[in-house]
Amino acid sequence: MNEITVKTIIAATINKVWQCWTQTEHITEWNFAGEDWHCPKADNSLVPGGEFHFIMAAKDGSASFDFWGTYIKIETEKFIEIILGDGRKMSVTFEVIDDATTVTEKFEPEEINTLELQKAGWQAILDNFKKHAEG
Numbered sequence: 185m186n187e188i189t190v191k192t193i194i195a196a197t198i199n200k201v202w203q204c205w206t207q208t209e210h211i212t213e214w215n216f217a218g219e220d221w222h223c224p225k226a227d228n229s230l231v232p233g234g235e236f237h238f239i240m241a242a243k244d245g246s247a248s249f250d251f252w253g254t255y256i257k258i259e260t261e262k263f264i265e266i267i268l269g270d271g272r273k274m275s276v277t278f279e280v281i282d283d284a285t286t287v288t289e290k291f292e293p294e295e296i297n298t299l300e301l302q303k304a305g306w307q308a309i310l311d312n313f314k315k316h317a318e319g
Contacts (some may be wrong), residue, residue, distance in 0.1 A: 186299060190307040191288045194315045200277060201285040202261045204317040205276070206230050214316035215251075216240055217308040231260060236266075270294065287313070 194201055201270040204210040225239040234255050237316050241248035253274065256264040264276040274291040289310060293302050 186293060187202050187304065188291050188293050188299060188303050189288060189290050189309050190303060191286065192234065192283045192307075192310045193281070194287060194314050194317045195283070198261045198285050201235060201278060201287065201317050205278075205287070209317065211238060213272045214312040215309060216312065217305045220244070230255065230258060232256060 188277060196204075204214070208226040208228050211228065212223045215226065220243055222241060223238055224241055225287050226234045226237070228235075228238075229233075232255055235252060235296040236255070237252040238248050239248060251269075253266040253268040254262065255266055257263065263277055266274040266276075268274055268291070272292040272294065274289065277288045277290075279286045279288070286308065287301075288301055289306060291306070293299055297305075
């Protein structure tokens with residue numbers, strides 16, 4: 185199975201990037217792919233075996249879903265390994281380079297949407313994250 189990778193470089197400290205990635209009050213501000221969607225609710229138990237549940241919803245009320253997963257491994261400000269709710273594996277790496285933080289997500293693709301569409305959607309969410317963390 186092909187693994188999909190998306191990446192961004194954020195002009196912020198690792199501490200700020202980690203907080204924006206893991207704290208629910210930040211997650212609801214960036215965890216959606218387009219302007220017509222939002223994340224009205226986020227629950228995050230950031231411990232191995234803990235779950236996250238992020239409600240992703242169309243602003244017009246036409247659709248919503250619970251994007252969720254279980255944490256397998258967590259290295260604070262460095263690495264997160266996750267099993268998504270549908271059984272796919274995902275990892276997030278945080279790396280400090282000079283005065284910036286690189287965030288890299290790798291995940292197993294699902295079988296409904298094309299690889300290109302999946303990559304574009306995940307990159308759009310990561311781009312929203314960058315805007316929020318730098319803001």
